[in-house]
Amino acid sequence: MTTESKSLFSGLLNALGDLGFFIRRNLTGLGYAARMFALVLVRSGSLLKRPRLVSDQVLFVGNYSFVIITVSGLFVGFVLGLQGYYTLTRYGSEQALGLLVALSLTRELGPVITALLFAGRAGTSLTAEIGLMKAGEQLSAMEMMAVDPLRRVIAPRLWAGIISMPILATIFSAVGVLGGYLVGVPLIGVDSGAFWSQMQGGVDLFDDIGNGFIKSIVFGFAVTFIALYQGYEAKPTPEGVSQATTRTVVLSSLAVLALDFLLTAMMFSNN
Amino acid sequence: MRKSAIDIWVGIFVAIGMLAMLFLALKVGNMSAVSFAPTYIVSARFDNIGGLKPRAPVKSAGVVVGRIADIKFDDTTYQATVTMTIDKTYKFPKDSSAKILTSGLLGEQYIGLEAGGDEQMLAEGGKINQTQSAVVLENLISQFLYNKAADSGQDKGEGGKGSSK
Numbered sequence: 001m002t003t004e005s006k007s008l009f010s011g012l013l014n015a016l017g018d019l020g021f022f023i024r025r026n027l028t029g030l031g032y033a034a035r036m037f038a039l040v041l042v043r044s045g046s047l048l049k050r051p052r053l054v055s056d057q058v059l060f061v062g063n064y065s066f067v068i069i070t071v072s073g074l075f076v077g078f079v080l081g082l083q084g085y086y087t088l089t090r091y092g093s094e095q096a097l098g099l100l101v102a103l104s105l106t107r108e109l110g111p112v113i114t115a116l117l118f119a120g121r122a123g124t125s126l127t128a129e130i131g132l133m134k135a136g137e138q139l140s141a142m143e144m145m146a147v148d149p150l151r152r153v154i155a156p157r158l159w160a161g162i163i164s165m166p167i168l169a170t171i172f173s174a175v176g177v178l179g180g181y182l183v184g185v186p187l188i189g190v191d192s193g194a195f196w197s198q199m200q201g202g203v204d205l206f207d208d209i210g211n212g213f214i215k216s217i218v219f220g221f222a223v224t225f226i227a228l229y230q231g232y233e234a235k236p237t238p239e240g241v242s243q244a245t246t247r248t249v250v251l252s253s254l255a256v257l258a259l260d261f262l263l264t265a266m267m268f269s270n271n
Numbered sequence: 272m273r274k275s276a277i278d279i280w281v282g283i284f285v286a287i288g289m290l291a292m293l294f295l296a297l298k299v300g301n302m303s304a305v306s307f308a309p310t311y312i313v314s315a316r317f318d319n320i321g322g323l324k325p326r327a328p329v330k331s332a333g334v335v336v337g338r339i340a341d342i343k344f345d346d347t348t349y350q351a352t353v354t355m356t357i358d359k360t361y362k363f364p365k366d367s368s369a370k371i372l373t374s375g376l377l378g379e380q381y382i383g384l385e386a387g388g389d390e391q392m393l394a395e396g397g398k399i400n401q402t403q404s405a406v407v408l409e410n411l412i413s414q415f416l417y418n419k420a421a422d423s424g425q426d427k428g429e430g431g432k433g434s435s436k
Contacts, residue, residue: 055281063284102299167288174291177299196298204326205300213292 033229036150040228043148044155053156054163061122061157061224062164066171068121069114073172076109077101077179084180085188097190098199101180106203106212107268110173112260115219118165119252123227126157127248130231131241139232154228161227165220166213173212211267215260222259223252310337310356311395315369315382320351321405323371323380329355330372331384336361339382355382357393364389368401380405 047054084100130153133139139149177199184190203209227248234244320342329337337357345352357363366387373380384399393399 056277058281058284059277063280066284066287106295106299164284167285167291170288170291170295174294174299177295199299203300205296207326209295209300 029233032233033225036154036229036232037225040150040155040158043151044159046151047155047159053152054159057156057160058164061118061126061160062167065118065121065164065168068117069168069172070175072113072117073110073175074179076113076172077105077176077181078183080104080109080176081180081183081188085184085190094188094190095194096198096202097184098177098180098195099202101184102177102199102203103208105173105176105180106208108212108260108264110176111169111212111215111219112256114169114172114216115165115223115256116253118161118168118220119223119227119249119256122161122164123223123248123252124245126161126224126227127231127234127245128241130154130157130228131234131236131244134232134234135236135238135241137236154232157228158221158224161224162217162220165223166216169216169219170213173209207268211263214267215263218259218263219256222255226252226255309359311359311393311397312340312354312356313363313393313397313399314352314354315399315402316345316348316350316352317369317371317402317404318350319404319407320353321371321373321380321407323353323382323405327379327381329357329382329384331361331363331386336384353382362392363387365391365393365397366401367393367399368403369399370403371405373406 080101081097084097084104085094088094088096088100130139133153139153142149142152181195185192185195230244230248230251231241234240323339323342325339325342327339328335329339337355339353339355341354343352343354344350353369363384364387366389368385368387370383370385371380372383387401
C-alpha cells in the first residue's frame with residue numbers, strides 16, 4: 001500500500017467522522033428540543049389557573065405585532081390587486097380578481113407572510129428576552145427559588161404565540177382582501193358585485209379559510225417554539241444571544257416555508 | 272378579578288381577530304352555501320364526467336339544490352358513479368334526468384337536474400337513470416372537422432371545384 005492511498009483512506013475516514021459528529025450534535029439538539037417541548041406541554045396545565053400570565057404575553061407578542069401585520073396586509077392586498085388585474089386582464093377575466101386575491105391570501109400569503117413577520121417581530125424579541133434572562137442568571141435564580149422557569153417563563157409565551165398567530169393571520173387576510181378591493185374596485189374599476197360574488201362563489205369556508213387557519217396555528221407553534229428554544233439554549237454571553245436571535249429568524253423562516261409545503265401538499269392535493 | 276389595561280388591550284386584539292374571522296366567513300367565504308340542512312343521497316351513472324369535481328353544485332333551473340358528494344369509477348360497467356346530496360326540502364320525481372353542464376364557456380362544471388313527470392319521488396339512495404354526459408370539447412372539434420372534411424369531399428366529387436379552404 002502506497003502512502004498516497006493511505007492518506008486518501010484516512011481523509012475519507014476523517015470526513016466520515018465529521019459527518020457523524022455533525023449528525024450526532026444535531027440529533028442531540030433535536031432531542032433537547034423534543035424533551036423541552038414535551039416538558040412545556042406537560043407543565044402548561046397550571047396556566048389554566050393563572051391565565052393572566054398568558055394574556056400578558058399575548059399583549060407582548062400579539063398586540064404589539066398588530067400594526068406591522070395590518071399595514072403589511074394592506075400593502076400585500078394592494079399589490080395582489082394590481083398584479084392580479086394585470087395578469088387576469090390578458091385573459092379577459094378581470095371579474096375573477098376578487099377570487100384571486102381572496103384565495104391567495106387565505107390559503108397561502110396570509111399564514112406564511114404573517115408567520116415570517118411574526119418571526120421577525122415577536123420571535124426575535126422572545127429569543128433575546130429569554131437569552132438575556134439566562135445570561136443574567138435569572139432563570140437559575142428562579143430555579144433556586146423553586147420556581148420552574150419552563151412553567152413560569154416558557155409555557156405562557158408558547159401559548160401566547162399559538163393564540164396570537166392565527167388571530168394575526170386572520171387579520172392579515174381580512175385586511176388584504178380589503179386592500180385588494182380598494183385597488184380593484186374604486187381604483188381600477190372592476191365591477192363591485194362581480195368582485196364579491198366571484199369571491200364568495202370560489203372560496204370555501206372549510207377548505208380554504210379553515211385550512212389557512214390550521215396552517216397559521218401550526219406556524220405559530222413552530223415559530224414560537226423555535227424562538228423560545230433558541231433563547232433557552234443560548235450561550236449566556238452577548239455573542240451567544242445575538243447568534244441565537246439570528247438562528248431564530250433563519251430556522252423559523254425555513255421551518256415555516258417547509259411546513260407550508262408539507263401542509264399544502266396534504267391539504268390541497270386531493271382535488 | 273381586577274380588570275387592568277392589559278386585559279382591555281388583549282380583549283380588543285382578540286375581538287378584532289374575531290371580527291376578521293367573521294368577515295372572512297361571511298363576506299369572503301361561502302358561508303351561505305354551507306348548510307347543515309338535512310339531505311338525501313342520490314346517485315347517477317355517467318359515461319363521461321368531463322371535469323366534474325366533488326363539491327360541485329347540483330342545480331335545477333339554475334338554483335343550487337345540492338352538492339356532489341363523491342365520484343367513483345365503476346369497472347363493471349366502465350361508467351362513473353356520481354353520488355350527490357340533495358337538500359331534503361326539494362323533492363324530485365323518480366324519472367328526473369341529470370346532465371353535466373358547464374357554467375359559461377370555461378367555467379366550472381355542475382350537474383343540472385331536470386324534473387320528470389313520475390308520481391313517485393326520489394328517496395334516500397335513489398338512482399337517476401337518465402343521464403347525459405359532459406360535452407368534451409375535443410370530441411366536438413373532431414366531429415366538426417370530420418363533417419367539414421366529409422362536406423368538402425362531397426363538393427369535390429360533385430363539381431370538381433376544390434373548396435379546400
